[in-house]
Amino acid sequence: MTQRILQAIRHIGFEDLGSFEAPLRAAGYQIEYIEAAERDLSQLAPLAADLLVVLGGPIGVYDHESYPLLADELELLRTRLAADRPTLGICLGAQLMAAALGARVYPGPTKEIGWSTLDLAASVEYQPLAALHDVPVLHWHGDTFDLPQGCALLASTPLCRHQAFARGQNVLGLQFHPEVRGDRFEHWLLGHASELATSGIDPVALRRDARRYAQGLEKAGAKLLGEWLTGLV
Numbered sequence: 001m002t003q004r005i006l007q008a009i010r011h012i013g014f015e016d017l018g019s020f021e022a023p024l025r026a027a028g029y030q031i032e033y034i035e036a037a038e039r040d041l042s043q044l045a046p047l048a049a050d051l052l053v054v055l056g057g058p059i060g061v062y063d064h065e066s067y068p069l070l071a072d073e074l075e076l077l078r079t080r081l082a083a084d085r086p087t088l089g090i091c092l093g094a095q096l097m098a099a100a101l102g103a104r105v106y107p108g109p110t111k112e113i114g115w116s117t118l119d120l121a122a123s124v125e126y127q128p129l130a131a132l133h134d135v136p137v138l139h140w141h142g143d144t145f146d147l148p149q150g151c152a153l154l155a156s157t158p159l160c161r162h163q164a165f166a167r168g169q170n171v172l173g174l175q176f177h178p179e180v181r182g183d184r185f186e187h188w189l190l191g192h193a194s195e196l197a198t199s200g201i202d203p204v205a206l207r208r209d210a211r212r213y214a215q216g217l218e219k220a221g222a223k224l225l226g227e228w229l230t231g232l233v
Helices: 018-026 069-082 092-100 182-191 193-199 203-230
Strands: 004-010 029-035 051-054 087-090 105-116 137-145 152-156 164-167 171-174
Touching (some): 069 087, 137 203, 193 203
Parallel strands (some): 004 029
8 A cells, every 4th residue: 555644733632633533644654744743834835734624723713813823834735735735624613714715714603612413515516414314413613604616505504504514525614523533522621621611511421422422423433534635636
């Protein structure tokens, strides 16, 4: 099997590749985590990796004055997306991709934190999320974004219209979290304890739902990822 290089930009320790890591390694990818808080992203070669994954985090795209690394990350993504190199964004990663493609990113009307299904777009020609039909996924975000020009809307929820987008077969942005692992979900509850408390969201309910839904999401997420990787050009 040909060895390919995957770079994953990680903003916070527990928001990693999660359940995606094993199928990515099985598909022949050598994984390198790029720690956004430690690496100078302006020195990262934007086209070097065969696949770039930009992971989630608790900051907003528009927080670039407080967190200057975001400006470097956006510039990296602009270059990579202009070259149509395979790129996957999850939550903050999808928001950064949308911004790099010229779309507006802004606070949504309410936080969307919890497990629920997606409304998948039936009218699009390319629908890589079919494996998630009727599968509850994890939502954990307060921001949203406009659909970037030239991209297809793939999924929505009642609280957030723009849940996923694709540009061709190489660029995929996911507002929700398909990569979360049930056996590591407690890290999410502890890591975001302050946000849950200030938002009035019960961690007991989130934990209960994770026990109900995470295993199914892990299987469906692996299928989604495999089909998307197969279609890369």
